[in-house]
Amino acid sequence: MKKIKYILQKEFIQIFRNKTMLPLIFGVPIIQLVVLVHAATLEMKSIDMYVVDKDLSSLSHKMVSKFEGSPFYNVSGVSFSIKEANEAIEKNQADFILQIPYGFERDLMRENSAQVQLLIDGINGTAASLINAYSTSVITDFNRNIIVDLTKMPQVKDLNPIAIETSYWYNPELNYKIYMLPGILVILVTIVSMFLAAMNIVREKEIGTIEQLNVTPIKKFEFIAGKLVPFLIIALFELAFGLAIGKIFFHIPMVGSIPLLFGFTVVYLLVVLGIGLFISTISSTQQQVMFIAFFFMLVFILMSGIFTPTESMPMWAQKVNIINPFYYFMRVIRMILLKGSGFWDISYEFFSLLIYAVVMLSLSVWRYRKVA
């Protein structure tokens, strides 16, 4: 056991002597959190709208000004020609076209129904569906008022017998930052632990020092513990550092138990470090580590549910997520921080990762043969 202490001591001297290491540990989280949390937002502001109003009636004007009045829309062009409107979309000058046909007001008055058309640039699917949702709600709102205005009926107290009152739990304002920051923290903690651990071991291979270590009486588990523990500590420190930034700059709620979060993170890190160790056993250069680790990270991150809910993924993808450590941690960190989930709420994720950690670590210890 004493030998582990000496290996740890050596690792820390090396880590802190490495001039790129300290900026990496302190600089990267700040940049990632501050930049990404602000940049990776799903809120749409300044949607460029192109108006084709063929009706030119007072009602159609009212509808257009309803859009203009919203903080989300700019009118980027007005025309009678749908052709010109299409050109504006092609030139990226407009995000969508609002077309109000001739006879809009007349139809609405006589037949109590009329049609408008939304033509949305679908290049970016997420943006398109957001524009659709925003615009639909603007029109619905318009609808409700117009009936009252037009019919000039005595005010009926409640025209909609069923009133829908929506309230979002755990994130009442649907603040995107509150949702993104924990997700980005997950990525951060993973990069630091998985990449650095794998790179560190392969570096010993590259330089040849592993040869010198292998002729010493160090046992397999001593070597591996000595390699993994430093990065476990650094990753936990990163988490604490990131949470502090979140608390101070983004006022992230921390409803749940922080010790529980850290306890869960330790189990998560065992999985990630196990994967890192495994990658290092199958590669012989740092370049190979980079490529393999990057490949897995990319797939895992995109499938983890950081941007899109995992429940909407196809069935096979949800099955694949069973081996995606990000998936578990992404859920749990949000559950604990935002919802205040306790241990029994996250016990499925906890025990899944625990089994995963055991499997991954034994696999890589088995692969890491001291006598090769």
Added chain:
Amino acid sequence: MSEFVVEVKDLKKSYEKVEAVKGVSFSVPKGELFGLIGPDGAGKTSIFRILTTLIFPTEGKVMLLNTDAVTGYRKIRNNIGYMPQRFSLYQDLSVEENLAFFARIFGTTIEENYNLIKDIYIQIEPFKDRLAGKLSGGMKQKLALCCALIHSPDILILDEPTTGVDAVSRKEFWEMLIRLKEKGITILVSTPYMDEANLCDRVALIQNGEIMAIDKPEKVISSFGRKLWAVKSNSIYQLIKDLRAFEFIDTVFPFGEYLHITTKDKDLDILEMKSVLSKKNHSDIEIKEIEANIEDCFMNLMNVN
């Protein structure tokens, strides 16, 4: 209990396609300085990596300190010091940190075995706070030797320790080895330099994974058993071609500025030879009879095989 601390019997090692070691046997008694002499790719490193328990043999038996290298590798690792061919210490740790680290993982301290490394360590001590990566080649060598010795091993295994080291450092290094030998440490050293063979107690000449000869250096030399001449002229290249064309000449090998030749007959008339060569437009001809050295023996043995 065997009197030998290292016993290798019918050792074979194959990698995927190549057979690097093809049945090698030798034994080394305690306190001997044993040299493995051979060119690059002869199989020296493979043999040493098996002895240091880094790789397992394909066939054959290897015993170190009466312990099997395959089953008892843990015990062996406590009692051997290994210096790989490539400098394998931590370049980002200082001289002292490297030494302290290797002492500790062997469960000892620098102080405990200081007298063993004292002679060597004194030379690098002024630089003990310098990072190992910033040392010169000769100093790296000394540090590596200190690290291999710090746990007071019974056997020291050095894989080409003097390759790429300047002549003065090489000489110093061998002096250190001889002093260590006097302290009772068994030393196995490999080298591609034939001149270093004379400094060993016994040498094994190895080529293509096989041992060609194994004996005391002077015995190896006396087994040469033929007369040898050194020849030189103004045009060495032409001289090689001309000499090889003669019926009575057996072997011609270049050694520095001279050619070493043997004949199929017992003797060579130096004066007659000179006149024959000058007729072939050679000038500054020099011919003298010389004593064979290890390298001549090596070339001779290679030729026979």
